[in-house]
Amino acid sequence: MATLRQFEYLVTVVDTGSFTRAAELLHVTQPALSHQVRALERDAGGPLLERLPRAVRLTPMGRAMLPHARAALADAERARSAARQASGLESGELQLATVYSASLGVLPPVLRAWRREHGGVRIRLFEHRHGDELKASMAAGQADVAVGPAPSDWDGPVHALGVEEFVVVLPPDDPVAVGSTRVELAMLADRGWVHYSPENGLSEVLDGACASAGFQARAAVRSEQTAAAPMLAAAGLGPALVPANIIPKQFDGELLRPDPPVHRTLTAYTRSRPDPLTAAFVDTLARRAAVLPDHVRRRLAPG
Numbered sequence: 001m002a003t004l005r006q007f008e009y010l011v012t013v014v015d016t017g018s019f020t021r022a023a024e025l026l027h028v029t030q031p032a033l034s035h036q037v038r039a040l041e042r043d044a045g046g047p048l049l050e051r052l053p054r055a056v057r058l059t060p061m062g063r064a065m066l067p068h069a070r071a072a073l074a075d076a077e078r079a080r081s082a083a084r085q086a087s088g089l090e091s092g093e094l095q096l097a098t099v100y101s102a103s104l105g106v107l108p109p110v111l112r113a114w115r116r117e118h119g120g121v122r123i124r125l126f127e128h129r130h131g132d133e134l135k136a137s138m139a140a141g142q143a144d145v146a147v148g149p150a151p152s153d154w155d156g157p158v159h160a161l162g163v164e165e166f167v168v169v170l171p172p173d174d175p176v177a178v179g180s181t182r183v184e185l186a187m188l189a190d191r192g193w194v195h196y197s198p199e200n201g202l203s204e205v206l207d208g209a210c211a212s213a214g215f216q217a218r219a220a221v222r223s224e225q226t227a228a229a230p231m232l233a234a235a236g237l238g239p240a241l242v243p244a245n246i247i248p249k250q251f252d253g254e255l256l257r258p259d260p261p262v263h264r265t266l267t268a269y270t271r272s273r274p275d276p277l278t279a280a281f282v283d284t285l286a287r288r289a290a291v292l293p294d295h296v297r298r299r300l301a302p303g
Contacts, residue, residue: 004076006040007069009033010048014066017055027109029294080117094281097126097143099134099201100226105245106161106266107147110288114281121277130201138271144278147285149201150265158269159282162291166205166262167247167300169194169233169240170254177254181300184259185213192220194232194240202226206241209262244296255299266291 012022013033023030041048048062058066098107103125111123126142128134131149138146150158168188170177176187189210195217196203210217220238223229226246233240234253241262247255268285270278
């Protein structure tokens with residue numbers, strides 16, 4: 001039986017004229033999008049789209065289905081709107097606390113989806129340098145929900161969002177990066193690193209990873225801005241260890257998986273059982289959090 005998600009995929013492909021562009025807008029991989037469209041075609045009993053070299057066009061069956069797909073999506077949106085109005089999800093303010101790195105990499109697609117679904121709800125964002133600082137602010141009542149590293153000894157609900165992967169960034173011409181997608185951290189022991197200010201929680205992540213590899217990271221430069229680290233590394237100031245999800249799509253530095261690997265569990269947590277507005281946001285987080293974006297995953301794939 002056709003699903004609303006399949007109808008959404010079909011309509012988005014038609015509206016954009018491209019499977020590639022539709023996948024980007026829907027935040028899914030192109031193979032997943034194609035699979036769902038083919039499943040819809042099997043359910044319909046024939047092809048809905050003609051796949052041309054540089055475009056797609058509707059078949060007669062597709063032209064017959066399209067208005068009904070649009071109507072089903074519109075009906076579903078009206079149903080969601082009525083439910084949100086009844087539960088207070090159409091307006092108000094959500095207070096969100098996070099760490100700097102999450103506001104750079106994990107949250108943008110979440111907030112984009114949230115604004116599309118709950119445009120009348122304002123977001124007030126509080127950013128923190130360290131996971132402990134984030135936890136303390138939440139305990140003091142600063143925000144409705146926190147997004148960051150898993151907190152220790154937390155009494156309230158904690159929702160795992162996924163495992164954040166860290167990558168080593170090197171300049172494009174660095175010989176260590178030639179023909180490889182991995183690097184032993186010990187091979188970089190004699191380098192000066194793009195480090196973080198001591199107050200930044202990523203400083204501890206880098207020091208811990210290097211200690212596990214048997215050396216102490218020597219700082220060539222320290223940055224208070226998390227977003228600056230990959231840029232400085234790509235410019236040749238030294239290797240940097242950064243969350244993979246903060247790497248922009250257009251980035252000319254080299255990305256390598258460190259050996260031993262460096263990971264961190266990301267969570268959303270609240271002080272008590274969340275109200276409907278906060279619960280809706282946590283649900284959006286679970287669906288849209290870009291813990292490892294597709295463009296970084298492709299760059300890290302062997303070969």
